[in-house]
Amino acid sequence: xxxxxxxxxxxxxxxxxxxxxxxxxxxxxxxxxxxxxxxxxxxxxxxxxxxxxxxxxxxxxxxxxxxxxxxxxxxxxxxxxxxxxxxxxxxxxxxxxxxxxxxxxxxxxxxxxxxxxxxxxxxxxxxxxxxxxxxxxxxxxxxxxxxxxxxxxxxxxxxxxxxxxxxxxxxxxxxxxxxxxxxxxxxxxxxxxxxxxxxxxxxxxxxxxxxxxxxxxxxxxxxxxxxxxxxxxxxxxxxxxxxxxxxxxxxxxxxxxxxxxxxxxxxxxxxxxxxxxxxxxxxxxxxxxxxxxxxxxxxxxxxxxxxxxxxxxxxxxxxxxxxxxxx
Numbered sequence: 252x253x254x255x256x257x258x259x260x261x262x263x264x265x266x267x268x269x270x271x272x273x274x275x276x277x278x279x280x281x282x283x284x285x286x287x288x289x290x291x292x293x294x295x296x297x298x299x300x301x302x303x304x305x306x307x308x309x310x311x312x313x314x315x316x317x318x319x320x321x322x323x324x325x326x327x328x329x330x331x332x333x334x335x336x337x338x339x340x341x342x343x344x345x346x347x348x349x350x351x352x353x354x355x356x357x358x359x360x361x362x363x364x365x366x367x368x369x370x371x372x373x374x375x376x377x378x379x380x381x382x383x384x385x386x387x388x389x390x391x392x393x394x395x396x397x398x399x400x401x402x403x404x405x406x407x408x409x410x411x412x413x414x415x416x417x418x419x420x421x422x423x424x425x426x427x428x429x430x431x432x433x434x435x436x437x438x439x440x441x442x443x444x445x446x447x448x449x450x451x452x453x454x455x456x457x458x459x460x461x462x463x464x465x466x467x468x469x470x471x472x473x474x475x476x477x478x479x480x481x482x483x484x485x486x487x488x489x490x491x492x493x494x495x496x497x498x499x500x501x502x503x504x505x506x507x508x509x510x511x512x513x514x515x516x517x518x519x520x521x522x523x524x525x526x527x528x529x530x531x532x533x534x535x536x537x538x539x540x541x542x543x544x545x546x547x548x549x550x551x552x553x554x555x556x557x558x559x560x561x562x563x564x565x566x567x568x569x570x571x572x573x574x575x576x577x578x
Contacts, residue, residue, distance in 0.1 A: 269390050271455050271578035273397045275568065278404050278459070278560065279422040283445075284438025285409035288428040288464035288498065290317045291508065293406040295553040296560065298322075298514050301356035305401035308348055309358045310393075312336070312418055313408040316362030322352050323512020332362030339392040340417065341371045346392050361406070369413045376413075386452050390421035409438070412445065419449040424459040424564050428498075431466060431477045440484055455578060458485075459563055462556060463497040465505070494563070496556040503543035515553055518546035 280293035290313065297309040311318035316332060319325035329349045336359055338344035348357035372388070375381045397403060407418045419425070425446060429435035439461065450456050461481055463474050474497060482489035504515055511518065522544055526536030571577035 269387060269453075270394055271453075273394045274390060274403075274421060275423050275455070275578065276397065276400065276402050277393065277422045278402065278424045278426055278564065279407055279418050280404070280426050280428060281407040281415060281418065281442055282427050282429055282435065282438045283409065283415075283441030284429075284434050287430050287435055287438065289409070290321060290406050291505075292426075292428045292464060292498065292553070292556070293404050294318055294321045295514055295516075296557045297402070297404040298353050298356055299516065299554060299557045300402050300404075300561070301353055302516075304355060306355050306399060307357070308396070308400045308403045309352075309356065310336070310403065310405045311359060311361030312365065312389075312405055312414055313361040314363065314366035314410060315408075316360060316365070317509070318358060318406055319360050319362070320509045320512065321514070322358065324349070324352055324358075325512075330360050330362065331364070333360060333364035333366075334362075335359065336361065337364040337368055337371075340368050340388045343388070343392075346396055348396070357400075361408075365408070365414070369411050373413065383452060386416055386420045386449070389417040390453070393421050415442075415445060416449055419445060419456055420453045422453070423455055424457060424560075424567070426459050426560055427461040428464040429461055429477075429481075430464060431470070431473050436477075436480060436484055439481065443485060457567070458492065459560065459567070460494040461492055462494040465500040466497050468499050494556065494559050496552065496559050498552045498556060499545075499549060501543065501545040501549050504546050504549045507543060507546070515546050515550040518542050519550045522547065 280289045282289060294309065297307050301307040309318060316325070316330070319330045324330055335344070335347050339346045346359055348359050350357050352358045372385045375385045393403060405418050405422060408414050427439055427442065429439055446456060446458060463477060466474055478489050478493045481492055485492050504518065507518055508514060521542045525541050530536035531541070568577060
């Protein structure tokens with residue numbers, strides 16, 4: 252039976268009550284460093300689950316609002332630049348996702364209005380009691396619509412620790428994309444600190460795993476070293492903290508996804524429409540319409556990653572239910 256857990260001590264006045272059982276489907280892609288693939292990976296994961304028939308919500312908690320670019324609706328009326336998200340977090344307004352950006356995929360856009368959230372809520376952070384209320388604002392907004400979805404994915408920002416903390420307080424599983432450089436490890440360690448701190452407010456928050464993004468297919472030794480370094484940084488067994496799947500580097504796919512507003516598996520379907528090489532060479536066809544053939548293996552990487560994330564999440568859930576500690 253799903254139980255409702257009060258986030259704070261009953262003796263404290265006006266503390267927000269969170270039904271943690273309704274947030275068990277929330278996955279957050281996060282890293283303290285930017286440019287490690289959070290938006291790309293969160294968007295692909297959400298869209299792939301939706302394409303399999305599960306109603307999915309993607310939340311863009313980012314001031315750049317790049318989810319709209321990746322999904323191709325940035326320049327439409329549907330993109331409110333984060334206005335609804337701003338109202339929900341700062342004033343308690345209901346979340347109103349953009350429906351069916353893809354079949355079964357709803358999106359709460361980010362954008363310029365998200366950048367206005369930290370200055371507004373910072374004013375409430377001086378008092379311990381109101382600070383707790385602020386930190387739970389996204390959790391409270393999401394739980395009101397969570398029953399409509401089989402999965403909720405949050406794309407977190409690198410530019411605001413406070414926004415990241417809001418996301419952590421609303422999340423069950425944290426997934427960490429990273430590159431093989433030391434700056435990504437620094438971002439991971441910073442994230443780990445926030446994760447530990449936010450468990451004071453979200454007792455069910457947990458790290459699901461890390462994975463390598465944009466790595467050369469032949470860089471096995473480098474990925475092995477990263478795996479060992481991350482294990483050492485977090486003080487855990489490598490198999491516990493590192494996912495097996497990595498996303499291969501493809502500059503062409505990375506350029507074409509936001510250019511066309513299509514994801515890797517959507518680009519893959521367009522390969523058959525590529526003009527013939529000799530027609531391009533003779534000037535009979537326009538090579539600007541050529542879709543990179545590497546979209547196929549990249550799409551396969553994202554499919555494998557999404558499957559691995561969901562399997563690991565399901566296994567953790569089953570183990571917690573067996574122990575009687577899943578809310």
